[in-house]
Amino acid sequence: MAPKFALQAMETMLRDITQCNKPFGGKVILLSGDFRQTLPIISHGSRTHIVEVCVKNSRLWDLFETRSLHVNVRLDNNQEEFSNWLLNVGDGKTHSMFEKENGVLEIPQDLISGGNLIYEIYGLSINQNDVSVYSSCILSLTNSEVLDLNERILLKLEGQEVVYYSVDSHVDDDPKDVNNIIPIEFLNSLTPDGLPPHKLSLKVGCIIMLLRNMNLVQGLCNGTRLVVKSLLRNVISAEIISGKSKGEIVFIPRIDLSPSQDTYPFKMVRRQFPVRLAYAMTINKSQRQSFDRVGIYLPISTFGHGQIYVGCSRVKSKEHLKIHAIDSAIYKNIEFPEKLYVKNIVYHEIL
DSSP states (O other): OOBHHHHHHHHHHHHHHHTOOSGGGGOOOOOOOOTTSOOOOOTTOOHHHHHHTBGGGSTTGGGSOOOOOOOOSSSOTTOHHHHHHHHHHHHTOOSSHHHHHHTEEEEOGGGBOOSOHHHHHHOSOBOTTOGGGGGEEEEESSHHHHHHHHHHHHTTBOSOOEEEEOEEEEEOSSTTOGGGOOOHHHHHHOOOTTSOOSEEEEOTTOEEEEOSOOBTTTTBOTTOEEEEEEEOSSEEEEEEOSSTTTTOEEEEEOEEEOOSSOOSSSEEEEEEOSEEEOSEEETTTTTTOOBSEEEEEESSOOOSTTHHHHHHTTBSOGGGEEEEEOGGGEEOOSSOTTSEEEEOOOOGGGO
């Protein structure tokens, strides 16, 4: 997902630091990644724009030698067939003319959800001491769907709900300009990408995800998953359940947060705990993570390269993967109406 500009900036920095005009200052650089997964995010960018900023189109790419890994270490034993299926999904290989003509993928019958995805992944209710839910997750495409799923799943968790409200404001270049006054109610209704909601509902034992880098040494990074141990007035006590600091108890305070991009024509500031519920997350956010049970919810067709591949490859076993697509995301095949087809976008030029 790193754009080529990041690689080029690092190369320039290393030359400056080492005072050496060799590429990367004469240092050996190791890059790792999978181009079957999602590519750099370009706001309102077309396919051409996204491919253009990929590291493969950097002037530095020809300096690297390519090595390939061939063993899927995430999957459990005896999953070779599923591993090959995942590779075909990532490569955009089709097995019928209908799939090729429409750019779709046939979902195997044993992966299709029975209709209640939340029940299949989390059961009828969630106990506060049930550690099995730590390695379960539902993946979807947009933040709005993820927020809705998390609220519904939180209702299944036993215990009393605690609600934290944010303090929202906006910064004006000219504070005397009365025309820039924005109602607080409007700011409260916004939930930009990367920000917690105005109304943050939590319970002891719920799973949350950190939205900012707070302490890299302690393992509090953007995307770290935690389980809530206690909910106090000004701080949240939580246990890290992912990464190198797994098992450590940490305290999370309220901080001032702003959208990372110029989403609005004003600068918004939200003072809130930098966390979101993490029973569900977007497919893009799930990269680098592994789960024992995964459900994929597709309310609309996929719209980015590698989204189906990323979602399906987060699980450790085929038996614990379920996919639920509603009508707006399903492609109908008149000849085989019983089969489920979903959009699978693959930019072959980047592979």
